[in-house]
């Protein structure tokens with residue numbers, strides 16, 4: 001069994017989710033409020049380790065009024081336990097589950113176990129299907145996946161994503177090396193992901209599209 005997974009992302013009109021070397025808020029203030037309301041509906045929020053290293057997000061509900069105890073569990077996918085010990089996602093504002101592989105150094109895991117739960121899935125890279133099973137067994141029934149583009153691709157490849165929401169901010173970034181919504185190896189025409197459009201919403205200058213994934 002696996003939790004229901006909803007991928008939420010903000011991208012520019014040209015599909016970029018970040019600049020090559022600096023932080024950028026892609027969607028507007030009201031879209032951030034939408035995202036924080038969405039976070040409240042999920043048991044957990046999940047990101048890849050590069051997002052933690054680059055953005056140092058808190059992954060809590062803090063743009064709207066909410067009780068600290070309503071913060072979802074934070075899940076970080078991090079094969080080699082590269083997470084910096086002072087990452088904000090390891091603060092005491094919410095529980096955190098770090099998913100590592102058998103490759104992760106034991107001394108780092110010992111240090112991390114003071115700050116979060118650590119689960120091991122996969123030999124040299126996190127096995128995401130195994131991770132979803134174990135996370136389900138921990139009682140987590142729904143996950144809001146918040147990137148980045150490498151983890152998004154792997155989650156699609158393993159058919160683990162059920163719903164997709166993309167907020168298109170009114171910006172263009174360009175840049176061959178700038179991250180797009182989904183990177184990784186990519187799909188070919190025979191196995192690309194099919195979506196069914198469920199909702200269109202205009203929020204100020206942003207457009208929010210929600211799809212169900214058709215496997």
Ligand SMILES: NC(=O)c1ccc[n+]([C@@H]2O[C@H](COP(=O)([O-])OP(=O)(O)OC[C@H]3O[C@@H](n4cnc5c(N)ncnc54)[C@H](OP(=O)(O)O)[C@@H]3O)[C@@H](O)[C@H]2O)c1
Pocket residue numbers: 008009010011016017018019026047048049050051052054055077078079080082125126127128146147148149150151152154155179183
């Ligand atoms: N606009 C938005 O909505 C948004 C949201 C989130 C992030 N971002 C941006 O996205 C960028 C980060 O994206 P990213 O693609 O570099 O990294 P990412 O998806 O955040 O993290 C990818 C890393 O996760 C680890 N991982 C472990 N097992 C994996 C698996 N089975 N499949 C895939 N990854 C696995 C890998 O590192 P190890 O091998 O070391 O474990 C991999 O390099 C940042 O610039 C951030 O600002 C934007």
